[in-house]
Amino acid sequence: MNAPALQHILYVEDDADIRTIARLALEAVGGYTLKVCASGQEALDAVSAGYRPDLILLDVMMPELDGPGTLSGLRKLAQTMETPAVFMTAKVQAAEIAFYKSLGAIGVLAKPFDPMQLAGQVRGLWEGRE
Template identity: 45%
Template sequence: MSLQQVLLVDDEPDIRALVSLILQRLGGFTVCAASSGQEALALLRDGYLPDIILLDVMMPGMDGVQTLAEMRAMPTIEKLAICFLTAKIQPADIAQWRALGVDEVLTKPFIPAKLVDQVRSCWENVKRDRP
């Protein structure tokens, strides 16, 4: 099995467009983009099953932490890799997020070529640790 399907959740249209473009062109991935936690959860409940989820932390309404908690409660995705993609990073936050079930924290702004490698690395680590 290889990494193919990415669910990207971010409220900023420019970030969704840029990250989608990078992952599609440089990584060869298929990207499904959602503009909110609610939209992402609806996609998952309707049967969409990505290989990895990239989730913004700071979103209006339902933030990334709330979305992560609901995602981790879904049996169909409990083994999926979920990475936060955020500009706000504090060591205490990272420890708390890991305790809640996030696998990796990727930073904004990002370097396009490195983003693909980081996404692939997160997915590979989860596949190795959660067979």
């Protein structure tokens, strides 16, 4: 049985410049459809309003509601209870990566990222999930 194709990504990032670059990289290069949110609360609101992503991409360090807090909130909603999640962060020491995975992330992408490689990295994590 083939796994469903990755199409819809919920992307949560507070930095406007990074949001723009990642959106271009994932939509233009990867062909994905993105729902882009500038905060964890905005992401929770979008999912509560009915958005159902195939994958969640989360910045770790955000004001008010950080990435781990956002993921915790998303896990309480039926639409995203089991949706694969990936953290994007500059904090990529082994212990930090282990922590993110302990929260249920399928992977971690290091910032700064290469816009030309981002879609392929996301696809690789999606295809490699269990």
